[in-house]
Amino acid sequence: MPLVPMRILLDHAAENEYGVVALNVNNMEQIQAIMTAAQETDSPVIVQASRGARKYTNDAFLRHLMLAAVELNTNIPIAMHLDHGNGPETCFSAIEQGFTSVMMDGSLTEDGKTPSSYEYNAEVTRKVVDAAHAVGVSVEGELGALGGIEDGHGAGLSEEEVKEHLTNPDQAEQFVAETSVDALAVAIGTSHGAYKFTHKPTGEVLKMDLIEEIHRRLPNTHLVMHGSSSVPQELQDIINQYGGDIKQTYGAPVEEIHRGIKNGVRKVNVDTDSRLAITGAIRKVFAENPAAFDPRKYLDPARAAMAEVCKARMIAFGQAGNAGKIKPVTCKQMIDFYNNK
Ligand code: G3H
Ligand code: 13P
Numbered sequence: 023m024p025l026v027p028m029r030i031l032l033d034h035a036a037e038n039e040y041g042v043v044a045l046n047v048n049n050m051e052q053i054q055a056i057m058t059a060a061q062e063t064d065s066p067v068i069v070q071a072s073r074g075a076r077k078y079t080n081d082a083f084l085r086h087l088m089l090a091a092v093e094l095n096t097n098i099p100i101a102m103h104l105d106h107g108n109g110p111e112t113c114f115s116a117i118e119q120g121f122t123s124v125m126m127d128g129s130l131t132e133d134g135k136t137p138s139s140y141e142y143n144a145e146v147t148r149k150v151v152d153a154a155h156a157v158g159v160s161v162e163g164e165l166g167a168l169g170g171i172e173d174g175h176g177a178g179l180s181e182e183e184v185k186e187h188l189t190n191p192d193q194a195e196q197f198v199a200e201t202s203v204d205a206l207a208v209a210i211g212t213s214h215g216a217y218k219f220t221h222k223p224t225g226e227v228l229k230m231d232l233i234e235e236i237h238r239r240l241p242n243t244h245l246v247m248h249g250s251s252s253v254p255q256e257l258q259d260i261i262n263q264y265g266g267d268i269k270q271t272y273g274a275p276v277e278e279i280h281r282g283i284k285n286g287v288r289k290v291n292v293d294t295d296s297r298l299a300i301t302g303a304i305r306k307v308f309a310e311n312p313a314a315f316d317p318r319k320y321l322d323p324a325r326a327a328m329a330e331v332c333k334a335r336m337i338a339f340g341q342a343g344n345a346g347k348i349k350p351v352t353c354k355q356m357i358d359f360y361n362n363k
């Protein structure tokens with residue numbers, strides 16, 4: 023089956039009350055890791071690529087790798103999503119490259135750093151929705167701002183400052199009505215990257231009650247949790263055991279993500295956990311075998327370690343066992359769906 027629009031995966035997840043992990047990729051091994059995990063668990067897949075990933079792969083490599091994933095996994099519905107598009111042009115070029123879903127992150131201005139006004143956000147998001155839905159492509163918007171900074175993207179808010187930029191439920195209602203986004207990323211106290219929390223977060227730090235309130239007001243909007251890596255202790259330990267230097271840190275606990283999934287969260291973004299798994303596996307090979315120099319000797323275990331993380335999240339979020347139950351729909355078929363709304 024061809025790449026599918028993300029909307030159909032999120033609709034199925036909502037109808038059956040599960041979440042779908044959206045995994046970032048930059049290279050062949052990461053895509054293969056996700057597909058291995060999907061095959062082993064019969065999971066639908068959201069592969070996402072940031073602007074950095076598109077630059078790293080020059081788009082063309084990414085596109086062809088995704089086409090290879092489709093060719094080799096005909097039983098798995100796969101959506102290809104742009105993560106944190108910084109402006110309409112970035113979203114439009116992704117659509118031209120074959121992405122079946124785009125995120126217009128208008129919560130920050132085009133520099134990807136400065137929190138923007140509500141009006142700017144609604145305007146650019148609406149513009150992208152109009153163009154994307156005309157070709158059946160799904161759109162995710164974002165309201166509120168996350169903490170942390172990754173490769174230049176993010177406002178760099180501290181754990182304390184994040185509390186000032188949580189999603190406002192009134193604005194969320196207005197935003198969805200004004201933009202018609204398929205999915206809405208909400209800021210509930212998470213951050214991108216490994217250094218999210220200095221202590222294991224409680225329900226007070228991660229504002230799960232805010233998710234509940236937004237879901238109560240927008241029961242038909244798919245909610246998205248960014249910054250959802252759990253930063254498992256064992257992955258930190260492997261890196262440090264083999265010469266790395268990861269300072270003690272805490273991520274978003276899987277139990278808290280479960281609460282989100284019970285309250286409308288359908289897309290759960292995970293990148294850092296894959297990065298940690300890959301890095302730990304490569305460090306281990308080099309530490310135990312300093313003479314190794316065949317890339318396959320370290321990329322193979324790295325790929326296997328990421329596949330284990332992907333599998334664990336697919337099972338934990340409930341998407342396992344659902345790939346075969348989803349009726350594939352093309353972007354072209356989605357055009358009628360949007361026209362009839
Ligand atoms: O939200 C950020 C993702 O983890 C992607 O990060 O921009 O370094 O590719 P990146
Ligand atoms: P993590 O850094 O927690 O993996 O978050 C990834 C993310 O939100 C990508 O958009």
Ligand code: ZN
Pocket residue numbers: 106214248249291
């Ligand atoms: Zn994100």
